[in-house]
Amino acid sequence: MENLKFAFFFTLVWLIISLLPTSLSIGIKVQQDKDEPYVGVNIGTDVSNLLSPADLIAFLQLQKITHVRLYDADAGILKALAKTKIRVIVSVPNNQLLAIGSSNVTAATWIGRNVAAYYPETLITAVAVGDEVLTTVPSSVPMLMPAIESLYSALVAANLHNQIKISTPNAASIVLDPFPPSQAFFNQSLSSVISQLLQFCSRTQSPLMMNLYPYYVFMENKGVVPLDNSLFKPLTPSKEMVDPNTLLHYTNVLDAMIDSVYFSMKNLNVTDVVVLVTETGWPSKGDSKEPYATIDNADTYNSNLIKHIFDRSGTPLHPEITSNVYIYELFNEDLRSSPVSEANWGLFYGNSTAVYLLHVSGSGTFLANDTTNQTYCIAMDGIDTKTLQAALDWACGPGRANCSEIQPGESCYQPNNVKNHASYAFDSYYQKEGNSPGSCDFKGAAMITTTDPSHGGCVFPGR
Numbered sequence: 001m002e003n004l005k006f007a008f009f010f011t012l013v014w015l016i017i018s019l020l021p022t023s024l025s026i027g028i029k030v031q032q033d034k035d036e037p038y039v040g041v042n043i044g045t046d047v048s049n050l051l052s053p054a055d056l057i058a059f060l061q062l063q064k065i066t067h068v069r070l071y072d073a074d075a076g077i078l079k080a081l082a083k084t085k086i087r088v089i090v091s092v093p094n095n096q097l098l099a100i101g102s103s104n105v106t107a108a109t110w111i112g113r114n115v116a117a118y119y120p121e122t123l124i125t126a127v128a129v130g131d132e133v134l135t136t137v138p139s140s141v142p143m144l145m146p147a148i149e150s151l152y153s154a155l156v157a158a159n160l161h162n163q164i165k166i167s168t169p170n171a172a173s174i175v176l177d178p179f180p181p182s183q184a185f186f187n188q189s190l191s192s193v194i195s196q197l198l199q200f201c202s203r204t205q206s207p208l209m210m211n212l213y214p215y216y217v218f219m220e221n222k223g224v225v226p227l228d229n230s231l232f233k234p235l236t237p238s239k240e241m242v243d244p245n246t247l248l249h250y251t252n253v254l255d256a257m258i259d260s261v262y263f264s265m266k267n268l269n270v271t272d273v274v275v276l277v278t279e280t281g282w283p284s285k286g287d288s289k290e291p292y293a294t295i296d297n298a299d300t301y302n303s304n305l306i307k308h309i310f311d312r313s314g315t316p317l318h319p320e321i322t323s324n325v326y327i328y329e330l331f332n333e334d335l336r337s338s339p340v341s342e343a344n345w346g347l348f349y350g351n352s353t354a355v356y357l358l359h360v361s362g363s364g365t366f367l368a369n370d371t372t373n374q375t376y377c378i379a380m381d382g383i384d385t386k387t388l389q390a391a392l393d394w395a396c397g398p399g400r401a402n403c404s405e406i407q408p409g410e411s412c413y414q415p416n417n418v419k420n421h422a423s424y425a426f427d428s429y430y431q432k433e434g435n436s437p438g439s440c441d442f443k444g445a446a447m448i449t450t451t452d453p454s455h456g457g458c459v460f461p462g463r
Contacts, residue, residue, distance in 0.1 A: 037309050037322040040067030040087075042279060045074075046333035047350040053080035059352050060086055069278060069326050071131065073114035082121040089278070089326075090114055091128040092147070094137050100150060101143030107150035108157065116158045124164055127151060128209060128278065132171040134190050144168060145196045152204060165206040168197065169278040172212050175260050180243035181250075181317065184260035185267050198270040207276035210261055211328075214253035214301070215282050218292065229253050231282075231297060232304030248316035252308070254280065259317040274321060280305065281328035283341035284355050285444070293341045295356045296438040302327055302347065303359040351381070354448050357435075376462045377430030377440035378423040380447045385418050391442035392422040401428035405458070412458035422446075423453055424460060431461040 043056075051059060053076035060068065061084065069089040070077060081088055092100060092110065100107045115124055129148050133140050148166055155161040174194065178184045186194045201208055218230040228235060232252045241250035250256040254277075261275050282301035286293025305325065312322045332346035332355060348354055357375055379388055396403035405412040406421045414420075426446045433439035440446050454460045 037312055038067050038324050039306050039309050040069060040089075040324070040326040041065055041347070042069045042071070042326050042329040043077075044071060044329050044331065044333045046335040047331050048334050049350055050331070051350075051352060053077045057081055057084060057086070060084075065330075067125075067324070067326070068330075069128065078114075078118045078122050078124075081123070082118065085123065087123045087125045089126045089128050090124055092130060092151070094130045094133060094140060097130050097133065097137075097140045097143045097147050101140075101145075101147035104150050104153065107147065108154040111151060111154035111158060111160075115155070115164065116160065119160060119164070126165040126167065126206075127155075129166060129168045131169050132211060133168060134193065135171045135173050141190075141193055145193060145200070148197070148200060152200075161204070165204065167201060167206045167209045167276070169209040169211050172210065172216075172257060175257075175264050178257060178260035180241075180245060181248075181256050181259040181263050182243050182245040184263045186264045191268070195268055198265060198268060198273055201273045202270055207274045208261065208265070209276050209278040210258075211279035212254060212257045212277050213280060213328075214257065215292075217253050217257070219290070225253060227292065227297075231300045232308055233300070243316075246317075250316055252304075254305070254308075255315040258323055259315050262315075262317055275323045277323050277325040279328040280325055281345050283344045284332075284346075285344035286341040287339050290339065290341050293344065294438065295441055296436070299356040299358060306358065306360045349380075349447065356440075357448055374452070374462060375435055375448050376451070376453055376460055377426045377446050378449055378453050379419045379426060380445055383419075383445045387443070387445055388418045388422045391445045392418060392425050395422075395425040395429045395442070399425075399429045401425045401432060402461070403428065411456075412460075414456075414458075424458070427453070428461045435462075 050056070053074075056077065057080040065086065067087045067089075069091070071091050072093055073090040078088070078090070096110070100110055111127075115127065118124060129151060130137070130140065130144060133144050148168065152161060152166050155164055155166065172178070174187050174190060175184050176187050198208065200206070214230040218225050218227060226239065227233075228239070229241060229251070230253045232254070235251050237249075241253075241256060242248070243250070248259070250259075258275050258277070265271065265273060282298040283290070283293040284295045284298035305327070309322060309325055314320055314322050327347065329345050329347075331348050331350050332344050334343050334350060336342040344355075346355055347358070379391075395401040403421075403425050404410060406424050407413060412420075412424050422445070426440065426442060430440045430446075430448075440448050452460065452463060454463055
């Protein structure tokens with residue numbers, strides 16, 4: 001039944017559109033922040049050989065990343081962020097909710113230790129209380145609002161409540177019947193606590209934090225939701241999603257998801273709370289059950305997402321409000337368990353090399369990780385010789401890379417080892433394919449770098 005609704009949402013005949021207004025905006029009382037909208041990144045730490053706090057912050061500055069979200073309140077990272085102008089959301093882990101929700105003293109201690117001790121040298125902008133508590137930790141739901149209220153009282157006592165907001169990130173699944181957006185509503189079994197949360201957000205001018213993943217919408221509705229709509233690709237008018245009740249046109253899934261939250265809030269008579277997207281992204285690798293988790297799709301989604309936010313176009317329902325977003329995530333968390341995609345949401349590997357090069361030229365200075373720099377494709381460290389040899393053989397054979405320079409006596413033959421020869425062959429193939437992100441993979445044996453690997457008289461193809 002849900003798929004039928006979605007299909008109708010997509011295929012509504014739009015000849016009648018000319019008969020009715022093509023834009024509808026429910027007036028939201030809160031004004032858009034006068035600052036430019038931003039794109040931040042989430043920093044997970046299930047990473048082998050994670051950068052030290054000092055190196056991590058230096059990397060963030062190099063990449064011109066100005067907003068980050070932590071899943072805890074790591075003291076080393078918060079200290080290293082001091083005086084950097086990088087804004088950070090700190091988080092209360094789910095396993096601390098019970099203690100904080102049960103004791104005002106514990107809440108005050110948490111704020112003192114993890115917020116007040118660093119602010120204002122470290123620009124903490126918000127406290128995220130738990131993560132997807134309503135849908136993943138039902139036993140902690142009764143403690144969620146007491147914890148939020150206690151932490152807010154502690155901020156008031158420290159006179160920080162005007163500078164630092166408090167909210168809790170929610171899964172998209174708290175919204176039922178999300179398509180078309182105008183029919184969306186919050187899960188009624190959670191309506192009591194959601195109402196309390198929204199009243200708190202309204203009272204304190206805090207955002208409603210939402211984790212929104214068009215990837216999962218696409219995977220759960222293949223054949224109904226087109227891939228292009230999920231990836232922000234340009235659409236002809238006939239392929240736009242049309243809400244039959246409002247006749248609002250949706251060119252991408254994320255905007256529809258955001259508006260489904262706004263309609264759900266309106267159903268509870270809340271019209272002055274802004275949505276903050278605390279997580280969104282696309283995995284670059286998956287197992288056989290996730291064929292759309294590819295480097296090309298991840299690059300397309302995140303590149304187009306960044307452009308969409310910086311275009312300040314808002315959503316069809318609220319064109320005056322552009323939701324800020326945090327990409328999930330900065331690094332591939334290689335210590336994550338299955339499925340394969342769980343470990344492959346990052347923009348970078350743990351050693352800070354890019355998983356793929358974003359196409360964000362013209363979107364401001366965010367992320368130096370861009371195709372405007374010369375890039376090369378080389379063999380990744382730690383790959384076994386057998387895997388590298390197989391990839392090398394493919395590149396020089398079916399891949400038709402120019403491997404003449406790594407033959408005996410030629411300029412790139414030395415050092416005579418598989419990794420060196422594979423790097424040259426990989427780069428030859430990558431440059432031949434026009435530097436497209438998917439052409440530097442070789443089943444995980446290769447990576448993109450902006451460092452010229454040429455050495456001595458050996459000049460790599462990308463120079």
